[in-house]
Amino acid sequence: DGGITQSPKYLFRKEGQNVTLSCEQNLNHDAMYWYRQDPGQGLRLIYYSQIVNDFQKGDIAEGYSVSREKKESFPLTVTSAQKNPTAFYLCASSIEGQGNTEAFFGQGTRLTVV
Amino acid sequence: KNQVEQSPQSLIILEGKNCTLQCNYTVSPFSNLRWYKQDTGRGPVSLTIMTFSENTKSNGRYTATLDADTKQSSLHITASQLSDSASYICVVRDTGRRALTFGSGTRLQVQP
Numbered sequence: 001d002g003g004i005t006q007s008p009k010y011l012f013r014k015e016g017q018n019v020t021l022s023c024e025q026n027l028n029h030d031a032m033y034w035y036r037q038d039p040g041q042g043l044r045l046i047y048y049s050q051i052v053n054d055f056q057k058g059d060i061a062e063g064y065s066v067s068r069e070k071k072e073s074f075p076l077t078v079t080s081a082q083k084n085p086t087a088f089y090l091c092a093s094s095i096e097g098q099g100n101t102e103a104f105f106g107q108g109t110r111l112t113v114v
Numbered sequence: 115k116n117q118v119e120q121s122p123q124s125l126i127i128l129e130g131k132n133c134t135l136q137c138n139y140t141v142s143p144f145s146n147l148r149w150y151k152q153d154t155g156r157g158p159v160s161l162t163i164m165t166f167s168e169n170t171k172s173n174g175r176y177t178a179t180l181d182a183d184t185k186q187s188s189l190h191i192t193a194s195q196l197s198d199s200a201s202y203i204c205v206v207r208d209t210g211r212r213a214l215t216f217g218s219g220t221r222l223q224v225q226p
Contacts, residue, residue: 042216042219043203043216045214088155090158092157102148103160103205106157108156110155
């Protein structure tokens with residue numbers, strides 16, 4: 001089946017540790033995105049990538065890092081510099097270059113700092 | 115600053131009843147507006163898209179409207195079902211940065 005897959009579904013991190021969230025898509029989409037969702041707030045853009053080996057900071061990139069070595073994969077690392085990492089993280093992909101294109105979302109990863 | 119405001123924040127209705135969710139936006143220049151449904155702990159799924167020239171669009175029991183002059187959209191759900199219980203998110207894209215601005219969503223609970 002075509003789609004976008006995030007793993008793991010739940011992730012627990014100790015303070016001071018880096019963790020990496022996986023996002024894989026087989027939709028042949030050029031663009032991929034990472035969003036953070038907190039209770040009562042809209043999704044906020046962390047990073048996005050429109051093409052392999054290139055990515056741009058979103059609105060809340062501090063404390064996060066990404067890579068885009070393959071078209072299918074866009075992993076997000078939450079570093080120890082992120083002061084409040086507990087949140088629901090959503091990855092999305094879309095066909096870049098078309099204004100009405102739909103963003104397809106993964107099922108999300110819930111990260112909890114313990 | 116681009117903003118998307120949704121109301122109400124939460125809503126409880128009885129199964130079989132209708133409801134309307136509101137979305138006001140200040141995104142400019144406007145490209146399109148999408149309504150997404152997000153089940154608890156899952157990723158959002160697109161319900162419908164509205165472009166500048168469209169006033170009304172239906173997808174089954176969901177009907178979206180758009181007034182580009184007043185920058186308002188609504189999502190009307192007819193004959194609600196228990197499975198409609200979810201968050202409904204309004205998302206607006208601008209033509210400049212082609213960025214997406216998300217509303218905080220309306221949490222709908224349908225009770226039997």
